[in-house]
Amino acid sequence: MARAVAAGIFQINTAKDTPDHRQKLHNTRQRILQLVKDTSAKLKALSESDHDSRVNPSKKIEDAKLARDFQNTLQEFQKVQQLAAERESGYAPSGPPPSATTSGSDEQVASRVDQEYQPFLMDQRRQEVVLLDNEVAFNEAMIDERDQGIREVEDQIGQANEIFRDLAVLVHEQGVVIDDIQSNIENSAAATKQAKVQLVKASKSTKSRSSWCWWLLAIFVVAVIIFLLVLIL
Template identity: 40%
Template sequence: MSFEYLESGRALIPLAGARHIEHGPSRALAAGVFRINTAVAGYKRLVNCIGAPRDTVDLRHNLLKTRLQVRELVKETSAELDRVRQTYKYNEVNDSKKIADAKLTKDYESVLKDFERAQLLAAEKEKAFPHPIANNTRQPSNRASELEISSLNPMQASLVRESNRRVMHMENEIVLNEAIIDEREQGIREIQKEIGEVNEIFRDLAQLVSAQGALIGDISSNIESSHAATGEGANQLAKASKTQRSTSSMTCLMLVIVGIILLIVVVVVVS
């Protein structure tokens, strides 16, 4: 990326474009791109820890916090991008400024694509390594009570307690699976929403590229391909969500059937 004009959060401008980026929207855009790039680098480091020994509840919270931070930076930088675009709409812009702004546009496009890839990877890894969830239980309706068990002989009581334990375990698994599904789908919905926001930014970039003209025509084709890849990524996330719910629903059904069979066997033995 063309960050030779940025260092330690302060804009250092190449001589060729200094008078154009030193003040105004272009300078603010350059600073915003630098901050986003730094935040995305931190986000990618957190994503790489998902599923690793350092994967903890705190890490998942930091992952969410960093993602929200990047989103806020993107909104601010997009506002500056719009201001840059307005200068092309209402003012004559010389070739030197067009070249300088073209570099900024390309850098912004690149960091957004990097963030998009990191989000898609995070969604895939969070599906493979679910967030730790408290194992909440609910009172079952198909387990024998201790009062009923106390009236049985020791062998029968042992069998019934073992059946109760298995049924309780299966019920807890169902609750846990439902919670995991809800969390994953919520995460996928959030990422899909963010991808939609990135799409809007790509459209703004395309308008700026059009205003800048032939000097940066090659960037336009890159933005169009990025826009298509973004849509494909959103479709893949939607398909993954549907597949996950179908598979988990079948698993829950099988667990309930097994629990009923175990209970019938115990009743037969007891009788």
């Protein structure tokens, strides 16, 4: 959607720049901004729920990755908004056509024109004045439209920047959570490894003590047998 907006922005101040095009572009930017607001609110809700210790660590990691992806997308939208502001501010309406002045040669020609053509000349000049007034009014309207478009884009940029700052804090907090999870996983793995080592040592120690017990028992039995043989003999 951001690419479509960018393509539309590049048509500003071209032959395809019409009031309908401007309105469609405005509506599209508004929809994107609303989606940004809704998505940001949902990510905040997810982040708050992830603070619960009962939440699966894998879900916390997935939510953090989602927030980072959304942050990258929002950066692209901010670039598009900045481009829109530059294109809007770069508009310069064409100046009014030069006023119809009467040169000396025109006066000479007019003096030679029969009186019956004078009403037509006056009517033509009145039409030129009307066209000039219309041109000035059109340029003023276009300047007002440009200023309004700039104000709208600046307002959208401000809202997007505010959301981006909140999102940056959110991503940072989730990054801390992920670091804690990874630290706990590493500590658990280290503890598990150490426990295995201790079990192996304990097993070897138990086997060693058991072996010595059997040897002592065998020696004791042999000693008893020898003692009995001595008594009998």
